[in-house]
Amino acid sequence: MSTRRSPEICADGKPLGTFGLPPGQTVQHRQPDPGVTLAAMAGGERVIRDATPADAAACAAIYAPYVTGTAISFETEPPSEDEMARRIGAALRSHAWLVLEEAGRVVGYAYGVPFNPRPAYRWAAQVSVYLEPGLRRRGGGRALYEALLTRLAERGYRSVLAGMALPNDASEGLHRALGFTPVGTYRRIGYKHGQWHDVAWVQRSIGDDREPPAEPR
Secondary structure: OOOOOOOOOOOOOOOOOOOOOOOOEEOOOOOOOOOOOOEOOOHHHHHHEEEOOHHHHHHHHHHHHHHHHOOOOOOOOOOHHHHHHHHHHHHHHHOOEEEEEEEEEEEEEEEEEEEEHHHOOOOOOEEEEEEOOOOOOOHHHHHHHHHHHHHHHHHHOOEEEEEEEEEHHHHHHHHHOOOOEEEEEEEEEEOOOOOOEEEEEEEOOOOOOOOOOOOOO
16 A cells, blocks of 8 residues: 555556556456456456446355454344345445456455445545455455545545454555555444454545545446
8 A cells, every 4th residue: 555556447448557466467458348357367367347236146255254253344144145236236326346256256346335424424435345265465455445446536536434343464454555544443342252343444535635526426
């Protein structure tokens, strides 16, 4: 998050950035599928694209271990496929939900949702990213996040925020590397798996906030 680039998923198929991938890894482009980017990785291709309701089962399966086995999520019951499809649809209508495919299989996702329902907050989005456990620290989270932030900026959002149940060194490092800055910590705010957890919040600007904003689209 210390090196800021402007990778993006472009609706018009224009060249994308490098997603901050390790040296020697490149971004390819496939036509005629606008809005999709291919990153050639060691061991195969990775695709970042908009989610559809058909991805609900895969996203639910990725998310479930975070619910049942960790305090990363404060949910206690994994959402069903139908509930995940509802969440995907809601995010796509107002913000964004992207999935990461590897060899044709969904292995991660990232999304933006309203930070707060009150009207004056409507230019701020809360963001999250989830990967299959074995794929952490391989660049997929950063690729998803950078694409997500570009998409949200294109829709008119001005700032993004993320909350992290502590301790979570991997998430803290990812957000720091992408330019998020700490804005506060809720102390002992959530109780799960037999202990209290703090939640740290971080924020990043993704748009010009010097002028009156246009409505998000």
